[in-house]
Amino acid sequence: MTKALNPQRRVVGGRALVNRDWIREYTGASGGSAARWYKVRDEQPQEHRHPEKERIEGTDFYDEQQFRSFYTWFQAEKASKVLKADPELYELDPEDVVSINKAAELLNFSGASVIRKYQQANPGYFPAPAGEVEGPTGRMIQAFRVGDLQAFDGKRTGDKLGKAGRRPGPQPEAPVGRRSALEEALASELSARGGIEPLTATQLAAQYAAQAIERDGYHPGLAAELSAQYGGPQRSWEYVVRNARKHHPEATPSPSPAGRRVEIALTALRERGDVRGLAASLAREHGGSPDVWSRAVNTARTQLTEPTT
Numbered sequence: 001m002t003k004a005l006n007p008q009r010r011v012v013g014g015r016a017l018v019n020r021d022w023i024r025e026y027t028g029a030s031g032g033s034a035a036r037w038y039k040v041r042d043e044q045p046q047e048h049r050h051p052e053k054e055r056i057e058g059t060d061f062y063d064e065q066q067f068r069s070f071y072t073w074f075q076a077e078k079a080s081k082v083l084k085a086d087p088e089l090y091e092l093d094p095e096d097v098v099s100i101n102k103a104a105e106l107l108n109f110s111g112a113s114v115i116r117k118y119q120q121a122n123p124g125y126f127p128a129p130a131g132e133v134e135g136p137t138g139r140m141i142q143a144f145r146v147g148d149l150q151a152f153d154g155k156r157t158g159d160k161l162g163k164a165g166r167r168p169g170p171q172p173e174a175p176v177g178r179r180s181a182l183e184e185a186l187a188s189e190l191s192a193r194g195g196i197e198p199l200t201a202t203q204l205a206a207q208y209a210a211q212a213i214e215r216d217g218y219h220p221g222l223a224a225e226l227s228a229q230y231g232g233p234q235r236s237w238e239y240v241v242r243n244a245r246k247h248h249p250e251a252t253p254s255p256s257p258a259g260r261r262v263e264i265a266l267t268a269l270r271e272r273g274d275v276r277g278l279a280a281s282l283a284r285e286h287g288g289s290p291d292v293w294s295r296a297v298n299t300a301r302t303q304l305t306e307p308t309t
Contacts (some may be wrong), residue, residue, distance in 0.1 A: 010061065017054060017061035027071060032200040037074070038062075048073035084108065085153040094147030099133050103144045107153060112141075113271045127152050139275055185231030202240065205232070209244040218245055220259070261288070261296035262303075269300055 007022035018026075024034050041050040051066035089106040092098075100112045109115065118126040127148035135141040182201040208230060212222060223237040264286060268278060279294040286293075 008059070008061075009064065010056065012056070016064040017056070018064045018067065019059055019061050023062065023067060036200055037070070044070065045073070085149075089146070089150060089153060092146045094145070094150060096146040097130050097133065097143045098146060098149075099135060100129075100142040100144065101135065103149055106149060111271065115142075116271070116273075137281055139277070182232040182236045201232075205230070205237065205240045206244055209237070209240045210247065213241075213244055258296070261286075261293065262299045265293065265296040265300035266303055269297070274301070 005021040005025055006019075007025045008019040009022055010017050020031075020034050023029070024031065027034070029037075037050050038053065041052075044050060048070050049066075050070045051063040053060040053062055055061075086106050086108060098106070100115055104110075104112045104115055115126055127144055129142040130145040130148070131143050132140040133143040182205060186201045186204050205226075208226060209222075212226065218241070223241045224234050226237045226241070227234040261282075265278075265282060268282060272278065279297045280290045282293045282297070283290045
């Protein structure tokens with residue numbers, strides 16, 4: 001069960017001081033994010049830097065005015081990094097309907113999988129589909145109204161890029177300071193390290209993955225083992241392990257042809273969904289018989305930790 005926040009505000013010597021729980025309630029940030037803001041304060045512009053902590057009766061407090069200045073800068077900095085849409089988006093008729101692939105292109109996303117991820121992880125953030133159109137391979141894929149995409153682009157400020165999609169201030173009908181599943185799983189260890197070396201859940205998980213790879217080398221199923229050992233979704237650990245492998249290429253054996261086909265099939269399942277004829281499509285795209293690719297798709301299905309659409 002998530003521990004309730006205990007926001008505190010005190011006035012000392014004419015200055016208002018607030019604790020970290022107050023900061024989390026005000027911003028809607030997780031404990032890991034709030035800790036990181038302080039940890040990297042030396043990298044922030046001096047005039048907008050996160051305030052230094054002041055210890056009062058065993059609790060860390062921060063200058064409220066300085067924090068508000070920091071957070072205003074932080075929000076503006078985050079908004080400035082939001083992707084800009086292709087000008088073509090505003091040259092189209094708002095009533096036009098475009099495929100999910102075209103929508104991703106117009107919004108300068110890396111691919112349609114970005115939209116699918118928003119739909120799964122943050123329902124209601126991305127516009128609802130307006131129907132379906134025929135895709136490049138002949139299968140039916142999602143389609144979106146251009147006007148809805150234009151409205152979505154106009155609202156992109158950086159406030160809702162994360163899974164929780166929380167804006168600053170108290171959140172009605174939502175748990176304050178909601179944490180990710182990985183943060184929940186690693187909460188005890190994160191809390192133990194908080195005063196010495198504040199880390200995010202992803203950073204701590206990366207340390208565990210790197211240690212496992214350095215000790216035993218990489219092998220298929222490592223993400224599942226880490227998930228079972230430390231808790232948290234296997235999908236989150238797969239992301240962590242992939243990044244850790246980039247830093248330890250010598251520990252990663254070259255995949256066999258069969259293993260490579262499974263990796264391709266797994267990527268296709270996540271990006272396209274478990275559609276009829278997937279094995280035949282992969283056979284046409286990459287060569288080989290449909291039977292071989294059918295076995296790869298069946299194996300990949302067993303590795304999925306979340307349902308596809």
